[in-house]
Amino acid sequence: MNHNRRVLLKGSLAAGAVGAAIGAGLLTPKAAVAAWAKAAFEAKDVNVALSSAMGSSDTTTTDKIKLKAPDIAENGAVVPITVTSNIDGTSSMSILVPKNAQPLTSTYTFGSNTQGYISTRVKMGKTSDVIAVVKANGKLYSTKKEVKVTIGGCGG
Amino acid sequence: MAKSIKLRAKAKGGVATVKCLISHPMETGLRKDKKSGKKIPAHFIQEVTAEHGGKSVLNAQWSGAISKNPFLSFKFSGANSGDSIKISWVDNQGKSDSLDGKIK
Structure with missing residues (x-):
């Protein structure tokens, strides 16, 4: 029981981190042209x-x-x-x-x-x-x- | 999809003059569609790079203020007739293209 709960927590934490990265524009195609002086x-x-x-x-x-x-x-x-x-x-x-x-x-x-x-x-x-x-x-x-x-x- | 770039490169006395023409709409993102009144989304080339012999000779960063179907010309030394030159571009929507050409 307890073990499953840990796994679930870890999973949601990881998903949250990826979401934040997308939100910050880190994973959008625009990041490919990082050198562009916006x-x-x-x-x-x-x-x-x-x-x-x-x-x-x-x-x-x-x-x-x-x-x-x-x-x-x-x-x-x-x-x-x-x-x-x-x-x-x-x-x-x-x-x-x-x-x-x-x-x-x-x-x-x-x-x-x-x-x-x-x-x-x-x-x-x-x-x-x-x-x-x-x-x-x-x-x-x-x-x-x-x-x-x-x-x-x-x-x- | 190397059809968007037209390239002429000529070497004379070790100096190559490169002229290229890229077909691209170069929308600034400030223009409005006359019928719908909506803004036309920005779509322009952000970066153009030129390579000769594996070395970067030019890196150009552009905004939407470069004309539609952009023209770019530059010169560099240490070039011989028959050398290859590579031009590539990336736009703000993540599209890109490149062309390998020869210096005449």
Whole structure:
């Protein structure tokens, strides 16, 4: 009698532990992408997003990063952005659009042989600066450019 | 299911230029369905990785602010024509895909 009661207790305890793990989001498929910086991407503020993604929001403006973006983007859903960093030791890069609801669009971590060059396409809600932040030798460098977004597509 | 990635990689003077195009809806989760007024659930690629010779050359983390059918281009040195390169992605719904390509 007593023995059975022990077994039952143990069983329910174990089940409880698994349930808690699922509840905490530990066993969901999202956990597979554990490296994804959720806090950084969901931040609503540029500085918060930067500190979370790059470790600091203290950036030095430089002309060694070339940010190529259109002056006027007729379609905010597809804005081509090319960033070239000429700083030695570039290890990672982020592209931010401050006026988007969630400013951080993407972060790139480079391998040792990879050059500081990224070309991609981002979405922009409205006219805003585009900021490219580069991390090199533990320091942050940034450059920005304004892109005008004309929603009507009339090219104004 | 390696059909979602299109890859062009070219080596010139030891530097490879890789261009890839992924077909993906990239929903932010903020957009509303015009008919039902309900929010369209977020569905976007979170992570893209590129490997060359067993070494990671690029790890990209994306949000929903990357355009639909994303384009990504990058460069790395130490590459020769004929080398293989692997691109893979994982999205927020746990789906993934990868492609083994050759550098021209």
